[in-house]
Amino acid sequence: MTGERFWDRFGAHPEAGGARFGVWAPNARRVQVAGDFDGWDPNRATELSRDDATGCWYGFVEGAGQWDRYKYRVLGADGMWRLKADPVAFHTETPPENASRIFASSYRWQDTDWLKARREAAGEHTRLPMSVYEVHLPSWRRGRSYWDLASELVEHVRRHGFTHVEFLPVMEHPYGGSWGYQTTGFFAPTSRLGHPDDLRHLVDELHQAGIGVLFDWVPAHFPRDAWALARFDGTALYEHPDSRRGEHPDWGSLVFDFGRWEVRDFLIASALYWIEEFHADGLRVDAVSSMLHLDYSRGPGQWEPNVHGGTENLEATALLRRLTDEVHARHPGVVMIAEESAAWPGVTRPTAEGGLGFDLKWNMGWMNDTLRYVVREPVHRSHHHHDLTQPLSYAFSENYLLPLSHDEVVHGKGSLAGKQPGRRQEQIAGLRGLLAYQWAFPGKKLLFMGGESGQPAEWSEAHGLDWPTANEPERHGMARLLTDANARYREHPALWRRDADPTGTRWLASDAGANLLAFARFADFDEGAALVCVANFSGVQIRDHRIAMPWPGTWHEVLNSDAAVYGGSGVGNLGAVVATAEPGTASGLEASALVTVGPGAVVWLAGRFSPVA
Structure with missing residues (x-):
């Protein structure tokens, strides 16, 4: 097995007169292919030939072709026959059916300019704007296909001004309630919404609209379904054979054997496949903490130390470093993002400096x-x-993305609006303030679908989003606030140019009694621009509160979450405040201004440096 386009050697590939097959099953006694082409008759199944040097099985099946369903019949090392889906299938039946399908893409991409621009921006991820709309595709609008989403979702994301979308795992999975996080199809997009070229079309349309595409990807574990990877050749092949390393106590799933080079190649190839074949602009690697720690969710006696007696999973760490290095070397500009919640040091530090090499890390601390x-x-x-x-004390310890993700609006946690105290109008006002605050805080941004309109009910994959109607003005105001926040965010480099630079952010005010704080964000020095965020998290308006400012002059109010156009009370600063020279302010700065902020509101004040006050 090899990590470089090994999907060209494995899986099913239609050719003239039939299709060729390749599968890894080193401990199998025999491997056959059965499917539509032979009526699923075991007596007519085609025998594959074993390559003793690799433990792989290959063969050609006459009459097999595009769309045909198939499975491998594997006589395991234990003497039992198993009917198995292809680990490298490119297409599948729609769950609950689980056969693999022969599929070869005929899609012609139209995103050459996008990919060229992506390469040219390689290494600039921390200095460019990124606001991500996180989407569970099957429930964004129930019943929509990839093809439908290529018009409806693309227009929604473009209208709201997000720079990227992030898809919860699109990889095939048997249980819809896992949202894709219990993957069986590591090379196959879910057929619930269409075939693989339909997904390619969706990604292509997003790119042509100027929107990047991130895929959630799950290398940490896989489900136990007997027809999938579990005991594939009658042995613990993909999973670690020791239950202390090979079984996940939280999710009831199996953990990959990261110490086995063939498994590492399988996972690296899967990651590269979504980048090369589906033009993903980045992968958000799920559950990284569970991979790094041998004692993750395990008590005494339930985990095995590493060779040094420690808790670090050395094999998983090596896999992640190889993953980020290979992606960056082969696909400059593709962003690797880690969901890591256990404060592992150096997640976004380069591998050459001992880090894991990710570009960004979800800031779970900020969210919590x-x-x-x-x-x-x-x-x-x-x-x-x-x-x-407190979050500003660790905001620059890694290159961060600030998530308000799907995990926070499901299973009894309530919607983002529903988390806010008070009546419905106060909840919406609170959410407007929270999102304006998030968009100003250092770090890239992520919001799960439904948050843009202040959905009152928590998310359920079975129900989908609760779309606002014309008689819900507060939700339309919420959506307009986010649209304007994204527009102002892009317009002001102070909000993203120095996200990873601690000198690019400065406290201006922190008043616990008033539930008020303020900070300044700075663009590059030669741009001479800054943006001040003033947040009032009290239930009353604050008038003419003196705030230290970076320098004297006029500061224009470019966003006010309490503006009447968003459904707010309209309390604000009449478009601008004037900062005057005032040596010796508490912040050590030499200017201050009187600022008014509505209840639960956040205002942004933009200014440019001028030597004349």
């Missing part, structure tokens, strides 16, 4: 601290002001 603060009644928030201020 901030949500823990905003769910409280305003009268109680002053006692928990540290939850709001």
Whole structure:
């Protein structure tokens, strides 16, 4: 097996007169192919030939062709026959059916300019804007296909001004309630929404609209389904044979044997496949913490130490470093993102410096601290002001993306709007303020679908989104606020140019009693631009509060989450404030301004440096 386009050697490939097959099953006694082409008759199944040097089986099946269903009949090392789906299938039946399908793409891409621009921007991920709309495709609008989404979803994302979409795993999975995180088709997009070229069309349309595409990808574990990877050749082949390493206690799934080079090649090839064959602009690697720690969710006696007696999974660490290195070497400009929640040091540090080599990491700390603060009644928030201020103490320890993700709006946690205290109008106002605050805070941005309109109900994959109607003005105001925030975000380099630079952000005010804080974001020095974010998380308006400012002059109000156009009370600063020279302010800066902020609101004030006040 090889990590470089090994999908050209494995899986099913239609050719003149039939199709050729290749599968890895080193401990199998015999391997056959059965399918539509032989009526699924075991007596007519085609025998594959074994390559003793690799443990792979190959063969040609006459009469097999595009769209045909098939499975491997594997006589395992234990003497049992098993009917198995292809680990490298490119297409599948629609669940709950689980046969593989022969499929060769005929799609012609139209995104050459996009890919060229992506390569040219390689290495600039921390200095470019990124606001991500996270989407579970099957439930965004129930009943829509990839082809439908190529018009409806693309227009929605473009209209709201997001730079990227992130798809919850599109890889085939038997249980819809896993949202794709229990993958069986590591090379096959789910057929629930169409065939693989339909997904290619969706990605292509997003690219032509100027929108990047990120895929969630799950190398940490896989489900136990008997027809899939589990005990593929009658032995623990893909999974680790020791249950202390090979079984996941939280998810009831099996853990890959990261120490086996063939398994590592399989996973590296899967990652490259989605980049090369589906033009993914990045992969968000799920559950990285569970891969890195041998004692993850395990008690004493339930885990096996590494060779040094420690808890680090050395084989998984090596896999992740190889993964990020290979992706960056082969596809400059593709972004690798880690969901890592256990504070592993150096997740976004280059591998040459001992890091894991990811470009970005989800800032789970920011998400947890901030949500823990905003769910409280305003009268109680002053006692928990540290939850709001603490995230800035670690905001530059990695290259971060700030997520308000699917995990926070499901299984009884409530919607983002529903987390806010108060009546419906106050909840919507609170959510407008939260998103304006998130968009100003250092780090890239991610919002799960439904948050853009203040959906009142928590998300359910079975129900889908609750789309606003014409008689819900507060939700339309919410959507307009986010659209404007994305537009202003792109327009002001201060909000993204120095995300990873601690000197690019500075505290201006932190008043626990008033539930108020303010900070400044700075663009590059030669741009002479800054943006000040003032957040009022109290339940009352704050008028003429003196805030330290980076320099004297006029600061224009470019966003106000309490503006009447968004359904707010209209409290604001009449378009601008004037900062005056005032040596010796508490912040050490030499200017300040009187700022007014509505209840639960956030305002952005933009200014450019001028030597004349």
